[in-house]
Amino acid sequence: MSSTDIQTLLANFDRLSDTYMREEVETALTCQDAITPHLLAIIESVAANPLVYSLEGHNGHVYAAALLSHFQEPDAHLPLIRAFSIPEELLVELWGDLTTETLPTMLYRTCNGSTTAIKELVANRDVDQYVRCAAMEALSYIVAFDPSRRDEVISFFHGQFTGEEADRESYFWGNLAATLCDLHPGESMEVLRKAYTKDIIPTRFIEQRDVDEANDKDKDATLTALRSWVIKRMPADVHGYISWFAEFQDQDATRAFPVPDNQKKSPAGAKKTGTGKKKDKKKTGKKKQR
Numbered sequence: 001m002s003s004t005d006i007q008t009l010l011a012n013f014d015r016l017s018d019t020y021m022r023e024e025v026e027t028a029l030t031c032q033d034a035i036t037p038h039l040l041a042i043i044e045s046v047a048a049n050p051l052v053y054s055l056e057g058h059n060g061h062v063y064a065a066a067l068l069s070h071f072q073e074p075d076a077h078l079p080l081i082r083a084f085s086i087p088e089e090l091l092v093e094l095w096g097d098l099t100t101e102t103l104p105t106m107l108y109r110t111c112n113g114s115t116t117a118i119k120e121l122v123a124n125r126d127v128d129q130y131v132r133c134a135a136m137e138a139l140s141y142i143v144a145f146d147p148s149r150r151d152e153v154i155s156f157f158h159g160q161f162t163g164e165e166a167d168r169e170s171y172f173w174g175n176l177a178a179t180l181c182d183l184h185p186g187e188s189m190e191v192l193r194k195a196y197t198k199d200i201i202p203t204r205f206i207e208q209r210d211v212d213e214a215n216d217k218d219k220d221a222t223l224t225a226l227r228s229w230v231i232k233r234m235p236a237d238v239h240g241y242i243s244w245f246a247e248f249q250d251q252d253a254t255r256a257f258p259v260p261d262n263q264k265k266s267p268a269g270a271k272k273t274g275t276g277k278k279k280d281k282k283k284t285g286k287k288k289q290r
Helices: 003-014 022-029 032-048 050-055 060-070 074-084 088-095 103-110 116-123 129-145 147-158 172-182 186-197 208-216 219-233
Strands: none
Touching (some): 003 032, 032 050, 032 074, 050 088, 060 074, 060 103, 103 129, 147 186, 172 186, 186 208
16 A cells, blocks of 8 residues: 555545545555554644644544554553643543443554553553543453463552542442452452442442452463453454444444343443544443453
8 A cells, every 4th residue: 555545545534534444454454564654643742742643633542553553562651641631621521431341452452461560550540530430441451361360460450449540439449349359359359348348449439248258269261251351341353342432333233242240330421523532431440340
């Protein structure tokens, strides 16, 4: 594909449209090596100045993020983290429900096996709480596909319960507890009980009895269930990353990949009106036991 053809393809992605560009995405798959540097530059531009990117009405970032994740491009990992580590208003404007629905997969598929940057994202108080929760979920994906790393991830999560990691009303705490349950709470029970005693974990999010019930389950069965759920949670193909996104269809349209009811952290907002970003998003952030 010529340089001119690639620029035309990128311009199409950047154009505000209510129609998902399936054919263009298929074309991008045929020129991975040539288009990847351009996709990385798009994500870097969002990270560098999200306000300007938003005001200029760009839309190529959602395609860039989807394609780079599908390519499992390790050079996209840190730029994606920076592009999602932006003020909440701009995060909602630019990324909408991708934060809660697709970011965990993006982080997992671009990390190249490294948990370092994902852990830093979880621990970063300056980042939006839903981005931090997505990073927790990404760590659970790593365990789902490589159970040998469970101890590493659990040990890190245990260190996040001092009470200083987030505001008390944040969904950070409940999501952290629920993720430990996804990994089987076993050796985390003492940490979790102390957190409940100190009122760190909000019972409106996950009650202690839910943790006890998770602990009563067989650990191997829990990890098998987690792996099955993660496989269903992940996009089935490249189109599953964003073709469901509200700008491309009515809010009651069918998603391109299944999301269990108990994992829908935010309701679908109103249909987007061609801004390339999702507006009026109201996140609930609530994660319950699977």
